[in-house]
Amino acid sequence: xxxxxxxxxxxxxxxxxxxxxxxxxxxxxxxxxxxxxxxxxxxxxxxxxxxxxxxxxxxxxxxxxxxxxxxxxxxxxxxxxxxxxxxxxxxxxxxxxxxxxxxxxxxxxxxxxxxxxxxxxxxxxxxxxxxxxxxxxxxxxxxxxxxxxxxxxxxxxxxxxxxxxxxxxxxxxxxxxxxxxxxxxxxxxxxxxxxxxxxxxxxxxxxxxxxxxxxxxxxxxxxxxxxxxxxxxxxxxxxxxxxxxxxxxxxxxxxxxxxxxxxxxxxxxxxxxxxxxxxxxxxxxxxxxxxxxxxxxxxxxxxxxxxxxxxxxxxxxxxxxxxxxxxxxxxxxxxxxxxxxxxxxxxxxxxxxxxxxxxxxxxxxxxxxxxxxxxxxxxxxxxxxxxxxxxxxxxxxxxxxxxxxxxxxxxxxxxxxxxxxxxxxxxxxxxxxxxxxxxxxxxxxxxxxxxxxxxxxxxxxxxxxxxxxxxxxxxxxxxxxxxxxx
Numbered sequence: 415x416x417x418x419x420x421x422x423x424x425x426x427x428x429x430x431x432x433x434x435x436x437x438x439x440x441x442x443x444x445x446x447x448x449x450x451x452x453x454x455x456x457x458x459x460x461x462x463x464x465x466x467x468x469x470x471x472x473x474x475x476x477x478x479x480x481x482x483x484x485x486x487x488x489x490x491x492x493x494x495x496x497x498x499x500x501x502x503x504x505x506x507x508x509x510x511x512x513x514x515x516x517x518x519x520x521x522x523x524x525x526x527x528x529x530x531x532x533x534x535x536x537x538x539x540x541x542x543x544x545x546x547x548x549x550x551x552x553x554x555x556x557x558x559x560x561x562x563x564x565x566x567x568x569x570x571x572x573x574x575x576x577x578x579x580x581x582x583x584x585x586x587x588x589x590x591x592x593x594x595x596x597x598x599x600x601x602x603x604x605x606x607x608x609x610x611x612x613x614x615x616x617x618x619x620x621x622x623x624x625x626x627x628x629x630x631x632x633x634x635x636x637x638x639x640x641x642x643x644x645x646x647x648x649x650x651x652x653x654x655x656x657x658x659x660x661x662x663x664x665x666x667x668x669x670x671x672x673x674x675x676x677x678x679x680x681x682x683x684x685x686x687x688x689x690x691x692x693x694x695x696x697x698x699x700x701x702x703x704x705x706x707x708x709x710x711x712x713x714x715x716x717x718x719x720x721x722x723x724x725x726x727x728x729x730x731x732x733x734x735x736x737x738x739x740x741x742x743x744x745x746x747x748x749x750x751x752x753x754x755x756x757x758x759x760x761x762x763x764x765x766x767x768x769x770x771x772x773x774x775x776x777x778x779x780x781x782x783x784x785x786x787x788x789x790x791x792x793x794x795x796x797x798x799x800x801x802x803x804x805x806x807x808x809x810x811x812x813x814x815x816x817x818x819x820x821x822x823x824x825x826x827x828x829x830x831x832x833x834x835x836x837x838x839x840x841x842x843x844x845x846x847x848x849x850x851x852x853x854x855x856x857x858x859x860x861x862x863x864x865x866x867x868x869x870x871x872x873x874x875x876x877x878x879x880x881x882x883x884x885x886x887x888x889x890x891x892x893x894x895x896x897x898x899x900x
Contacts, residue, residue, distance in 0.1 A: 416444045418465075418552070420605075422473035425464060432822065434460050437473070438605050442581075442598065444479050444552050447574065449590040449612055450583045452600030453818050454834030454862045458583050461600070462554045479552040486541045491530035495540055498529045502544035514543035517576070519569050534561035535752050539570065546577055553580040557833075559589055560859045563752045564885045568592075585834075585863050587612055588887045612863075705816055705845065705872040709879065710781055712850040715741045717780055717879060718763060722772035725758035732758070733900040735772055740851065745873065745880040747890050750900030756883045757787065759900075760855050763881065783849035785857045789836040792828040799828065799839065805846040813842040817865050833860035841869065854882040858889060 423438040434457040442448060452458050464471055465481050488498055499511055512522045518539040524532055532540065538558055545553055559567050567589055574582065574593035581598065584590055590597075590612035597615040599606050608615050716739035724731040732755040740746060748756040758768050763776065764784045792799070796814065800807040811824060817838045823831070828839060837860050844852060858866055870892045873880065884890055890897075 416478050418442050418444060418475070418477040418479060420473070420475055423464070423471060423475065424473050425460070425469065425471040427469075435471075435605075440598075440605050440607050442596070442607055444477075445578050446596045447578055447594045448581045448596045448598045448607075449594035449615075450581050450598045450600070451585070451590070451612065451615075451863060453864060454838065454860070455818075455823075455832045456600050458600055459556055459832070462556060462581070462583070465554060477552075480548075480550065482545050482548055482551045482553050484542060484545055484553065484555045484558060485538075486545060488529060488537075488541075492528050494525070495527055495529045495532060496525040499525070499540060499544040502541065503547040505549075506544070506547040510547055511543065514547060515540065518543055518573050533752050535563060535566040538562060539566070539573075542570065542573070551579075555580055555582045557583050557585075557860060559584055559586050559885070560856075561752070562885060564749065564887065565751065567885060567887075585858070585861060585866065586886050586888075587616075587863060587866075704875075705813065705868055707845050707872060707876050707878065708848065709852070709876060710848050710850045712742055712777060712780065712879075714777070715739075716777070717742065717851050718774070718776045720759070720772065720774055723759065723762070723774055724771045725755035725762075726769040726771060731771060736898060736900060737772075738896075738898050740879065740881055742879055743877050744895050745878065745882070745893050746896045746898055747894040748881070748883050748898050748900060754900040756900060757855050760784075760853050760881065760883065763851075763853050777850075780851060781847075781849045782851045782853055783844045783847040785840045785844050785852075785854040787855045787859070789833070789840065792831070792836050792839060794828060795826070796824045796828065796839070799843075800846075803843050803847075805843060810842055810846050813845050814838065817842060817868070818862075834862055834865075837861050838865065845872075850879060852878050852880045852882075854880065854884070856883050856885070858884055858886050 419441040421439055423435050424433070425435045426433045450458055450461075460469075462483065463469060465475060465477075466483055486502055491498075496508070496511070500506075503511075511525070515522055515524070520536060520539050520543075524536055524540065529537065529540075538561060542555070542558065545551070558570060562570060567586065571589050571592040574580070582590070582594060594611055595609070597608050597610065597612060599608070599615065599619070608618065610618075719737075719739040721737050722735040723737070724733050724735040726732070732753060733750060736759075738746070748759060750756055758770070762768050762770060762774050764782055796811065797807050800810040811819075814823075815821075819835070819838070823835070828836065831839070837857065841854075841857055841861075844854070857869075861869075866886065866889055870889060872878075873893045880893075
C-alpha cells in the first residue's frame with residue numbers, strides 16, 4: 415500500500431490555450447478501487463497520460479507505483495493470444511492466466527487462437543486478466559465497457575469487485591456501483607476524492623449543489639438589501655454634511671455626518687463579504703439544459719416489421735430468426751451477445767445491403783434518423799458538418815452547447831475531439847433531423863453521465879419512436895418499452 419500524491423498540477427497542451435488542469439491537489443491510496451468520472455473533454459484520459467509520464471507538466475505527481483494502461487496496445491494481432499498475454503505479464507505462469515480467465519468466464523481455448531480472431535469482449539477480458547497479473551502495478555483502466563455486451567459487463571464488474579489498486583474511467587452508472595469503493599470526480603473547478611460508489615457520490619454531489627444554490631439565493635437577497643441600505647446611508651450622510659453650512663452647532667452636525675458615513679462603510683463591508691462568500695459557491699454545479707426535439711408522426715402502424723429475420727455471415731445465420739413490429743411511440747432495445755447481429759438488423763432498417771434471411775418491410779415515406787457506432791469519418795469543422803448533413807447550423811450548435819460544448823470547440827477540427835465529443839456530434843445531428851423513427855447503435859459509448867441523463871429525459875419527454883442497441887442497463891431501464899432478445 416502506498417499513496418499517489420498530486421500537488422499543484424497544472425497542464426495545457428502546447429497547441430492549445432485551454433488550461434486542462436490548474437493547481438490541482440489531491441491524494442489517493444493505491445489499494446483503492448477508484449471510479450473516475452467527469453464531463454467529456456474535461457481531461458480524464460489526459461490525467462491518466464500524465465500519470466504515465468507522457469506529457470510535461472508543472473507541479474508534482476509523487477508515487478512509487480508502476481502504472482499500466484488499458485486498453486493495452488497489441489502491435490501484432492496475428493500472434494497467438496497466449497503469446498500476447500505473455501508479453502503483457504511476462505512473470506505470470508500459464509496456470510495463473512487460465513485462473514484469471516476462468517474468473518472472467520472466458521474459455522481458455524482462446525489462448526491458442528490468433529488474438530485478432532477474438533471478439534472485442536474477449537480481447538478486453540484477456541488483456542484485463544493479464545494486466546492484473548502484474549503484481550504491485552497500479553492499473554489505469556480507460557472506458558473498458560464500450561465494446562462489452564450486457565453479460566460481459568456483469569462478468570467484468572464482478573471481476574473488478576475482487577481486485578484492488580486501479581482507476582476506472584467509466585460512464586456506466588450501474589457498472590461503477592458494482593465495482594468501485596471510491597470516486598475521483600473531475601469537476602468544473604477541481605478534482606475531488608470521495609469514499610463510496612457512484613450513487614452515493616452523486617447523492618452527496620446533488621445535495622451539496624442544492625445547499626450551495628440555497629445559500630447563493632440567500633446571499634443574493636442579502637446583497638440586494640445591503641445595496642439599498644448603503645445607498646440610503648450614503649444619501650443621509652451627504653444631506654447631513656450639506657446641512658453643516660450655516661448650522662449653529664457645526665460640531666454636532668459633523669459628528670452626526672461621521673456616524674452616518676461609518677454606518678455606510680460598515681454596510682458596504684458586509685456587502686463585499688457577502689459577495690465574496692457568493693463567489694465561492696456553485697463553482698462545481700453541472701448545468702444540463704433541457705433538450706428539445708419534434709419527431710414526425712407517421713400516418714399508420716406499424717412503421718416497420720421484421721419477419722423471421724437473421725443476419726447471415728459466411729453462409730451462416732448469426733442468431734435465431736426474429737419477428738417483431740415497430741409501432742408509433744415504441745422504444746425497442748435489441749439485446750444479445752456481441753456478434754449476435756444486433757447492428758446488422760439496424761443497418762437493414764437504414765437500407766444497407768446486409769445478407770439476411772426473412773423479410774424486412776419499411777413503411778412508405780418513412781423518415782429515419784441513424785446514429786452509427788463508427789465515428790472515424792468525422793473531420794472538419796462543426797459548421798461544415800452541418801452543411802454536409804443538411805441540418806440547420808444554428809440549431810445544431812445550440813444542441814451541442816446544451817450537451818456541454820463551448821464555442822471554442824466549433825472552430826476546431828472534429829478529428830481532435832475526444833471520443834465522447836465525437837459521439838455527441840452524431841447524436842446532436844440526429845436530434846436536428848426531423849424523423850418518424852430514430853435508429854441508434856450504441857449511442858452512449860464514451861458519453862458522460864450527465865449527458866446520458868439529459869438524453870434519457872429528452873426521449874421520455876418527447877416519446878420518440880426508437881429502435882436501438884445499448885448495453886447501459888440504467889439507460890435501457892429508463893427508456894425502453896420493449897426488449898427483443900437475439
